[in-house]
Amino acid sequence: MVTLRLSRTAPGLVEVLGPGRRFVLWVQGCPLACPGCMSRDTWDADxxxxxxLEELTALWRDFLDLGATGITVSGGEPMEQAAALADFLDAARDVAAAVGCEADVLVYTGYEEDELAGLGPAALRLADSADALITGRFRVAEPTRLAWRGSANQRLLPRTPLGRQRYAGHADRVVENTEMQVFADDQALLLVGIPDRGVLTQAERRMRGDGLTFGGGVSWRP
Ligand code: SF4
Structure with missing residues (x-):
């Protein structure tokens, strides 16, 4: 049975990590250890x-019923589980097509495009499964307002006709304000999106001033 190790999936449709309304999954495990990474809780491969894949495909089907128009794969490092992810994305496309949805796929990777071949055929297959890639390590010293990116070095690369249609206009798009989405339950707050530098620490401090603390810790610190 093919499985994927995930950090989490978004509990609802996401509109801040790619165009339209998206099903977002964060894979678990990243060996790249970018200083300043905001998702340190995804580093541990265990x-x-x-x-x-059956469970994940069933979840994707639920999101299609809610009106999803695409899938965003973030992490963690997707190339660490490239073969299983490519299998999932193939199945997800078939499921979407069966209900008349032309869903696009955006994959974030910390690798540069020219590093992918060195990772092996599965990584190339995953890259080919994506309509668009966002590539490159997160560099804390290079803040940016480029849409959907965490640092100025990261590149948005459309790879298919659908990718060019939906993403080409965003490759150099600069956003005025960073957009974040918040999901909450009685256990945790999930902040989705790419925050400006210092925003998470400021929010934490402000909440502490209001008597709110994160008992289980936060994902952006070790
Ligand atoms: S920013 Fe991305 S690539 Fe870099 S350490 Fe964090 S999860 Fe890995």
Missing amino acids: GGGEVT
């Missing part, structure tokens, strides 16, 4: 939890 963390998170396992999900079968």
Whole structure:
């Protein structure tokens, strides 16, 4: 049985990590250790939890029913689980097509485009499964307002006709204000999006002033 190790999936449609309304999944495990990474809780390859491709495809079907128009794969480092992810994306496309949805796929990777071949055929297959890639390590010293990116070096690369249609206009698009989405339950707050530098620490401080603390810690610190 093929499984993926995930950090989490977004509990609702996301509109801040790619165009339209998206199903977002964060894979578990990243060896790149970018200083200043805001997702340090995704680094441990043994963390998170396992999900079968069947379970994940069923979840995607639910999101299609809610009106999803695409899938964003973030992490963690997707290339660490490239073969299973490519299998999932193939299945997800078939499921979407069956209900008349031309869903696009955006994959974030910390690798540069010219590093992918060196990772092996599975990484190339995953890259080919994506309509667009966002590539490159996160560099804390290079803040940016480029859409959907965490640092100015990261590149948005459309790779298919659908990718060019939906993403080409965003490759150099600069956003005025960073957009974040918040999901909450009685256990945790999930902040989705790419925050400006210092915003998370400021928010934490402000909440502490209001008597709110994060008992289980935060994902952006070790
Ligand atoms: S920013 Fe991305 S690539 Fe870099 S360490 Fe964090 S999860 Fe890995």
